[in-house]
Amino acid sequence: MPKPTFFRLADEKRSRLIKAAYDEFTRAPFAEASISNIIKDAGIPRGSFYQYFDDKADVYFYLLNRMKTSATMQIKQAMDVHDGDLFAAMRSLFAGMAKALIEGPYAKFYRNIFMYMDFHAASKMSTPPPPHPHGNGEIMDFLVDRTDMTKLRVSSEEDLRTLIHQLMGLFMQTIGYYYNRQSAGAVVDEAALLRRLNQLLDWLEFGAGQPR
Known part of the structure; x- marks a missing residue:
């Protein structure tokens, strides 16, 4: 994490340094x-x-932690807006995140993270290694505490945690699909990505099998 001197910088200078770091990790x-x-x-x-x-890894993980803080705020807002309805909150959250990943100001930076999984390389250069950027204990605990379980067919906190892991994994896999298709030269626009996300969410929420 940054040293105390970083936070004592004038806002303009600190912002300039952050932008330069984003630009470099976007470029390569x-x-x-x-x-x-x-x-x-x-x-x-x-x-x-x-x-x-x-070092370079230190500033890189600082940027990743800024992303995590932003994502945490978005998750909390979505759960509040949808009054603890987990699937409704995830649908709106994933739609916003997908838009940011595809056409947001940091879209190319996100692409480098997903395509190269850079945090693995960065962690090897850090002593001691920084927290894993996908560490989500705080987010998980919030979702478990805030979810209205009467809207779900889960009977325990352990089941709820498993479901949340599945939801997050679904999103990560879909974004990976988008970047891999993009690298192969296919055109996958935001609408197509959202259709895929919503289809997978439907299968997880309502089941993919025909009623018997």
Whole structure:
């Protein structure tokens, strides 16, 4: 995580450094990204960079943690809006996230994360390794606490946690499908991605088999 000196920077300088880091990790996957490019774009000396971060992995994980904080806020808002209805909240949440991943300002940065799974490479360079960016204990606990279980066919907290894992895995797999199709030259627009997401959510919520 950033050193205390980073948070004491003037807002403009801190924002410039964050933007330079996003731009560099958008331009190239983690292994090919360069501190030299970050400090050049940010307009700071190399020595100043190391007053704010330990290394390239440190600033990379800081960006990932910013993403996690944003996602956590969106999840909490969706659950509040839908009054604990897990599937309704996930539908609206996934729609917003899909839009951000495809056409949002950080879309190419997200693509590098998914396509290269850069956090694995970054963790090898960190001593000690930082928390895994997909660590979701706080999110999981919130969802378990906030979900209205009367709307679900689950009988225990353990079952609910399993269901939530399935929902999150469904979203990650669908985004992986989108990037892989894109890399193969196929056109998958936002509408097509949402149709796939909603179909999978329907199968998980209502079942895929015909009634007997």
